[in-house]
Amino acid sequence: MTTRRTQQSLVLALSLTALTGCDAINDWHAIEMVQRNMDNMVFVEGGEFLMGNPGGWAMGADTVPAHDVVLDDFHIQKYEVTQGDFETFVEASGHEIKARF
Known part of the structure; x- marks a missing residue:
């Protein structure tokens, strides 16, 4: 396994660890979002x-x-983070949004 692929796998694993506690559908959305974003790294x-x-x-x-x-x-x-990806992250990670807009 190359160093780059190892680093990507480690970041993916850490990201998924941070997104625990979701139900099955949210888990799938979180996993898909993390993988898609990892695939778009340059x-x-x-x-x-x-x-x-x-x-x-x-x-x-x-x-x-x-x-x-x-x-x-x-x-x-x-690519820029989409609103949908941001909302998935917020929901999966349990972050609270304090800003009004």
Whole structure:
């Protein structure tokens, strides 16, 4: 088994563990949602870039001073989370939504 497949299996297992306590139909929706989202992950190679204002333009407090940022390799989903997936996650995980909108 490749390292990538092992990592995906581990993330899937951890995600499913977090979504316990559902009835059978909700379990199926949660499992399907997690697998679909895992299948839509893409690899992004890490690297370094300059973050902030190197001078001469907008001077917001969050842009000064310019500094180097180093990111490790990571995976990210290539599509936005759908409202349906969010609702499945909220229901399966027992999270409470405090925002009104």
